[in-house]
Amino acid sequence: MRPSPDEPRADTPPATAAALLPLVGGPANVTSVAHCMTRLRLGLADPSLVDEERVRALPAVLGVVSDDTYQVVLGPGVVGRVTAAFEELLAAKSAEKEDGTAARLAARGAELKAERGRRNATPLKLALRRVANIFVPLIPALIGCGVLAGVNGLLVNAGWLPGLTPALAAIASGFMALIAVFVGHNTAKEFGGTPVLGGAVAAVVVYPGVAKVTAFGLALSPGQGGVLGALGAALLGTYVEKWCHRHVPPTLDVLLTPALTVLIAGLATLYGLMYVAGEISTAIGTAADWLLSTTGAFAGLVLGGLFLPLVMLGLHQALIPIHTTLIEQQGYTVLLPVLAMAGAGQVGAATAVYVRRRHDTSLRTTIRSALPAGLLGVGEPLIYGVSLPLGRPFLTACAGGAAGGAFIGFFAMLGHQVGATAIGPSGWALFPLLAGSESLLTTTAIYAGGLATGYAVGFAATWAFGGLGGPDEDEDEETDAGRLSDPCRSPVTSARTDGA
Incomplete structure (x- = not known):
């Protein structure tokens, strides 16, 4: 039987969302909705309610991954439209009153999710997820500025549009000049601190005035330690801030905590972290260059494979x-x-x-x-x-x-x-x-x-x-x-x- 022209195709975003929702346990089983470049990521109260075989059989679904969230692989472009349709469908269903069964399901699901979280909470996995949460949000800006830097290089080499290339260079380089601030902001946010304080402490790393500061008998240079120094500075600032919240009297907390956070973490950054992070950063660059220039073919074989x-x-x-x-x-x-x-x-x-x-x-x-x-x-x-x-x-x-x-x-x-x-x-x-x-x-x-x-x-x-x-x-x-x-x-x- 041929479908009516008025019926949506089975692989359109609304049709995919409508077909997917009951297969993952219905609205009461969905606790969160998000997406990345290729995957619809669903938080589920009870993952055992998923009919995975039928999910995989949907025309638009390319695969599924079970992790701390249930991830449906849909591909670039498609995933954003399906996510929007899925969220609209959930919003429409949320007006329906939940009964006692749904409440019991949510309670059971919370227990199962907590148990699964404990099982997956190995130190390595937690560390990698936190690294990703800090740096992945920066990737769009890195891509945009990188493309503009490449275009500007082509124009400079060709001698075209000399009046425009300085502007392009400034636009392409501005983000990289201040990337430490964004890393500090995201680090504090990820570890439970105040994001703007993390950015303030990390800003010390790229402030031009650090050239007047001497540490270990050597003058510092702006940007020394780079993103690693910024990450360490913001992480230290977060721990200082949490300590201050616990020990500073409530009446003085709003004044002393931010000041002590920036002061203590800033001094530690200038007189320790920037130097150490700078040495580590230099070692990373040297090691990468040595690896490819000395063992290039073998290193490429291992890394690519x-x-x-x-x-x-x-x-x-x-x-x-x-x-x-x-x-x-x-x-x-x-x-x-x-x-x-x-x-x-x-x-x-x-x-x-x-x-x-x-x-x-x-x-x-x-x-x-x-x-x-x-x-x-x-x-x-x-x-x-x-x-x-x-x-x-x-x-x-x-x-x-x-x-x-x-x-x-x-x-x-x-x-x-x-x-x-x-x-x-x-x-x-x-x-x-x-x-x-x-x-x-x-x-x-x-x-x-x-x-x-x-x-x-x-x-x-x-x-x-x-x-x-x-x-x-x-x-x-x-x-x-x-x-x-x-x-x-x-x-x-x-x-x-x-x-x-």
């Missing part, structure tokens, strides 16, 4: 401060282009699956919808919709990433470093942000060569070792092909991940 598993475990978040530190020091991070090769390997693997499994209509539809995002560096749709459910193609995608990383690392050994002026994008989206030790043309050519290598090796490895069978085999699509294309039936997807 392991990045997808790091994303699956959530450990990639630990690299965000390192990228930011390198951008502060050198103007670009040499690690991101190498790590971006993991996405290239995954694109190559997905393409091989698409060609090899030509009878699997469902799987090919998923790949067609996810591949454009993969080319632009958004890998989650391909991870959760294709490579991870199939199993072996996830490993062959890692092989493609390792080959692409080795390609870029090899040229780094020859002195041709490739870097990115901002973090966030990869794939083709990284081209406007490229910078390096050579001309832009050379840097672009090396990066493009790495992508091509990742695509080719990912494709070839998946074709040969992906366990996909022959392209002309008349398989029973309702059994083997269906099992491979349906993430619900794959044992691989039952493994927990921490999200990307």
